[in-house]
Amino acid sequence: MFHRAIPTLAAALLVAAPVAAQETDMNFALDWRFEGPSAPYFLAIDNGHFAAAGLDVSVVAGEGSLDAIPKVASGAFPMGFADINSLVRFLDQNPGAPVIAAMMVYDNPPFSIVGRVSQGISGIEDLEGSTLGAPPPDGAWAQFPILAAVNDIDVSTMTIEPVGFPTREPMLAEGNVDAVTGFNFSSYLSLARLGIPEDDITTILFSDHGVALYGNAVIVNTEFAAANPEIVTAALGAIAMGVKDAIADPAAGAAAVIARNPAGDVALETRRLELALDANIVTDWVRANGMGDIDPARMDTAIEQLRLTYEFQNEPDAALYFTNAYLPEASVRMVAQ
Template sequence: MRVIRLTTAVALALISAHAAAADKLKLQLDWMPNGGDKAFVFVGVQEGFYAAEGLDVTILPGRGSSDTLTKIASGAADVGTGGIASLMMAQAEGGIPVKAIMSIYSKQPDAIYSWQGSGVTDMKSLKGKTLGIPTFSASNALLPIMLENNGVDPDSVKQIKADPGTLVPMLAQGRVDGVVVWSTNRPSIEATLTQVGKKPLELAWTDYGLDGYGLSFFASDKLIKEKPDVVARFVRASKKSIEFSLAHPDKAAADQKAMVPEADVAMLEADFNVTKPLINNEISQRDGLGQFDPTLLQHTWEWVAKSMKYPLDKVNPETLVDRSYLAK
């Protein structure tokens, strides 16, 4: 197997592994490949899990879950990673020929980060504070609901939209009291705040009532219909890749570093270690890695519907998942 390595500067191109006579798959990430939270896809290539299933996987960098869905729906990618809430919103807004084929995060990653001594101690303390929020993020729609559910008037919290890359520097500079980001960013937040003598404080939304599925693997309806065996092999290999990564986070980071040379291997490992509880927890242990529990799936939709003001019968979340490729 021959591996092509590209830096992320050039990697709005791609990262791929070639195997002779294998089925080719384009795997669209929901973000750039230099974060360790999705190290398992690189493990799938480097450890040969995809090749063993007869798959030649090309990994493409992305710019959010909506980007993943658009690329898969248009045929620019075959499979990909993204938040299932984005799939639900896309379906509610007119439909999309994409299905979720495997859960990755069985807990939501949304969080607010501040620093100790900022005056932020819990959700209720956000009243009168200023939050930096990403320009485009499903978390933005959930934020008012989270505040309301925790006794805070959303209008009492000032919000400043900014590019995701500038949020943590804004926090370090004290320009905002907190930032809305995924908990998978904790290592980089800690490193940045430590440089300015601040200790981070995390308000994980799961601690304040948020439940439901997060990151998932998607596949196009076209691929599912025309090549179900390819989808089955992809799910099988991806599951092995995730299990390997959970058991060997150091090796997972090294595998990603091999394909993304400019990434910091220590930070990649730290990123994946804080991601592990989103993947391996009491929910996935109860239901099985990758599974979609009907009740939790419905709760996920209810959060989306409430945040976007959709009627609950607008979407049946069961129509958005295909469990047939997961081991019983």
């Protein structure tokens, strides 16, 4: 179903060497603002990984995956970063659009429920009978029916309280709801910053409870990739090295982010990056197989689970959404054990 890349990273760098002198410009579309988890892209710039690939990369902040995906599909941005589940829906609604995921970054998605022990939420078994705060546009809330289905949660016993993003964690801190849907590296930290002791905070990751979905991936315009396969492979290799740099020194990664976002807080973004690395990026599967690729069987299960929350207009096919054809060789993508 998936096809291995022909060019290795070394070959890509050799092929791209004449291009390097021309400093090929590339705009990269993030899905969100500059926060800790975006550190690998800035480290790839600051530590010269993109330059070694012959690329002068500009990373542009975004307003969600539904902002990043059209940017790449239109060709305005050759590459970007977006939730693969959003990409699946986009391609189902826009068949043939020239965009595909080329390197998985969040092997585990950040979808989670964050609750308070003092409000009776110590684990997933406590959700029945609770009050759950959920912003209607929230990505975790969109996938909550999958979590409920695979864990036989009787949602009819729960009270679902629509909340806004700015009021989500304050309502939980004030005890107006027992838990909220959100991302593990955001809601947790927001609650802690409101003064809630960390031993009173429970994080229920969907990926720990039978949800097979993948998370965010590097996406690429397929027309650009077909014309420039060696550049895409080299860029993915540079990003992989940026991830490894972030693993080695999260504080340096956060500092690279804050250099582009002076209003941020280095300590906060270091912690946010560490949470993303530990829960979403450096998983057991990634330690064993290297980052970037996917398990085809898991992807098939994920697509079947998506049917619980989305009615496909066309028969889904994993090959439409992800390819490993441009990945650099495994040695580039291996992370520390």
